[in-house]
Amino acid sequence: MKLPFAFAKRFVAGEDFSQAVTKVRDINKSDIKVTMDLLGENVRDRETADNTVKNYINLLHGINDQEIKSSISIKLTMLGLDIDPKYCRDNLFSLLEVARENDQFVRIDMEGSDYTQQTIDLFNEAHQEFGKHVGIVIQAYLHRSKKDIDDLAEIGADVRLVKGAYKEPERLAIQNMPAIREAFEDYTKVLLEKTQFPRIATHDDELIEWTKKYTADNGIGKARFEFQMLYGLRQQTCEELAKQGYNVRIYVPYGTMWLPYYTRRLKERKENIWFVLSTLFKS
Ligand code: FDA
Numbered sequence: 001m002k003l004p005f006a007f008a009k010r011f012v013a014g015e016d017f018s019q020a021v022t023k024v025r026d027i028n029k030s031d032i033k034v035t036m037d038l039l040g041e042n043v044r045d046r047e048t049a050d051n052t053v054k055n056y057i058n059l060l061h062g063i064n065d066q067e068i069k070s071s072i073s074i075k076l077t078m079l080g081l082d083i084d085p086k087y088c089r090d091n092l093f094s095l096l097e098v099a100r101e102n103d104q105f106v107r108i109d110m111e112g113s114d115y116t117q118q119t120i121d122l123f124n125e126a127h128q129e130f131g132k133h134v135g136i137v138i139q140a141y142l143h144r145s146k147k148d149i150d151d152l153a154e155i156g157a158d159v160r161l162v163k164g165a166y167k168e169p170e171r172l173a174i175q176n177m178p179a180i181r182e183a184f185e186d187y188t189k190v191l192l193e194k195t196q197f198p199r200i201a202t203h204d205d206e207l208i209e210w211t212k213k214y215t216a217d218n219g220i221g222k223a224r225f226e227f228q229m230l231y232g233l234r235q236q237t238c239e240e241l242a243k244q245g246y247n248v249r250i251y252v253p254y255g256t257m258w259l260p261y262y263t264r265r266l267k268e269r270k271e272n273i274w275f276v277l278s279t280l281f282k283s
Contacts, residue, residue: 020254139164
């Protein structure tokens with residue numbers, strides 16, 4: 001069954017670039033930057049992966065042409081990671097060539113744990129070649145992340161820290177929220193100490209307030225890091241943070257393949273389900 005887009009529009013900025021750009025412009029007006037995500041996951045044939053590379057490249061050009069303040073976020077499984085890592089690497093490098101030519105930035109989202117090592121390996125290769133034009137995401141819930149954070153901090157990588165959105169088994173991931181928050185705080189400290197501009201991606205008031213206090217107490221300026229949140233969640237909090245002088249970036253997904261992303265958002269919080277259901281009954 002194909003769900004109508006009306007269900008998704010709370011979390012998804014449109015089904016095509018032109019619809020999403022309107023939303024991005026509105027966000028930029030509040031002094032908030034964006035990272036645009038053309039939705040989709042797990043491409044299994046080369047034709048679709050080749051088209052995805054073209055679409056991502058068009059997105060970079062579109063951002064330039066429209067003069068909006070946006071980077072892009074991508075998924076390696078959309079560039080053919082399931083087909084062949086070497087092919088995926090070539091696709092990633094083609095995209096990053098365009099990003100470098102246009103002085104843009106590409107963040108590699110982190111997917112489920114089956115892909116963590118390959119994602120980090122490809123990021124490391126890309127980082128050596130493209131430096132500041134590429135970044136990665138680390139999930140605080142994974143047990144392995146302590147070492148990954150240390151290694152990435154050592155090379156000064158641009159890291160977005162998140163809790164982690166996929167269902168992972170106990171042997172791989174912390175299962176309870178207080179321990180995930182503790183790990184998140186530990187990794188934030190490492191990133192603030194060793195990297196130039198960490199991205200703290202959470203809607204969690206406890207972590208946002210902790211970050212504000214920790215940075216203020218340790219003389220770390222607001223210009224040294226960025227808060228990131230997802231489109232459709234906590235818009236007011238984002239605007240308040242921006243008014244307080246913090247860097248804020250909103251992750252803006254768009255495209256027709258919105259179902260997996262939308263389902264993850266609903267699973268995260270039952271309030272999200274209520275919000276979606278209530279918007280369905282409003283005109
Ligand atoms: P969480 O859902 O754990 O909620 C904790 C608390 O935050 C709540 O109790 C409440 O106090 C507050 N809160 C949360 N949502 C609220 C709302 N709508 N209104 C009011 N209060 C609210 N994951 C991944 O695996 N790979 C990735 O690449 C990314 N990328 C990414 C980018 C960005 C910009 C963000 C913000 C997140 C991701 N994620 C991700 C998702 C991430 O891993 C995680 O699943 C979600 O951010 C949910 O965790 P939170 O810490 O945001 O709050």
